[in-house]
Amino acid sequence: MGFETGKFVPGVEKDKRCLLCNLVLDNPIKTPCGHLFCSGCILPWVVQHKNCPLCYQTIQTCELENELYLRDFILNSTVRCEFRTQGCTKIVRLLDSELHGKHCEFRPVKCPNLGCDAVLRSRELETHKSTKCPFRDAFICSEGCGLPLLQELQETHDCVTALTSQIAIYENQLNNMEIGLNNMTIQFNKKENCFINQIASLHGELKLQAINFRKKMILCQRMTTDNNFMVSLLVGCC
Ligand SMILES: [Zn+2]
Ligand SMILES: [Zn+2]
Ligand SMILES: [Zn+2]
Ligand SMILES: [Zn+2]
Ligand SMILES: [Zn+2]
Structure with missing residues (x-):
């Protein structure tokens, strides 16, 4: 798949x-018929x-040619950061985009504090972790549930209630994941169908062109025979 x-x-x-x-060619390959595709x-x-x-x-695989010049041209083209929707306005060469993405201060990161599910932009993490995170002073309950526990909730904490609500949260997350997975499957099937239709319509177009060419060829053949006939008539007259 391309970019x-x-x-x-x-x-x-x-x-x-x-x-x-x-998509934009990833590792472009040229076929002997002159068509370009991603190697993948x-x-x-x-x-x-x-x-x-x-x-x-x-065609055979050994006839496929790497288009190195085109590959380098594309790798040196400029792209927006993959975290542009998170606010990054950086524009980098495609070649450097992976490295930038790893260090981009807008990339989403999860708070490492026990019990905290917050996902923030990388550049907001330090402040959140040390001053804003409700779980910054959390500790693990030693009464049996093993869940992260906030200092201020220690007195009212009940392991069974805490576990029940934790299970409800997990079940909810699981449901959402299943819904997401189903949606992805539907979208994937749609894309696959769309792709097959594209190929089918291209195939149809080419067939039509072939029929047109055959018609032209028959016409040309007929014209040649007619010409030959005329020539033989003329020769006969002389
Ligand atoms: Zn071709
Ligand atoms: Zn491709
Ligand atoms: Zn960025
Ligand atoms: Zn946090
Ligand atoms: Zn507990």
Whole structure:
């Protein structure tokens, strides 16, 4: 799969997109018929189908060529930080984007304090952890439940009640995860169908072109025979 097109600034020309996944080419590969695909998209296809997915020309994996110049061009293109929706406005080379992402001060991080589920931007973590986090002084209950316990709740704490509400929270999280998973499966199926339809319509277009070419060929053949006939008539006259 290629790189998401929307993150490139300024945009990327259409000829730098993979003809299979329609994303910006990742490790571009050229087929002998001149079509460009990501290596991760075309290799499994050629292994399985032994042809070009666009024009159906028969090809072998050994005929595929790395487009190194194009690969370097794309790697040096500039992209927005993957945490732009979290507020990062940095624009970096695609080549450096992974490293930037690892250190970006807008990347989401989970509070490491026991019992705290807060997820914050990396640059807010220190302040949260040491001054704002309600769990900064939490300790583990030694009465049996083993849950993180806030100092001020120590006197009213009851292990069974605490465990019951903890289980309810987990069940809720589990439900949400299942819903998310179902949605993802539905979206994935939709995408797969869309992809199959795209290929089918391309296939149809090419078939139509082939029929048109065949018609033209028959017309040309007929014209040649007519010409030959005329020539033979003319020769006969002389
Ligand atoms: Zn691709
Ligand atoms: Zn082709
Ligand atoms: Zn960033
Ligand atoms: Zn916290
Ligand atoms: Zn307890």
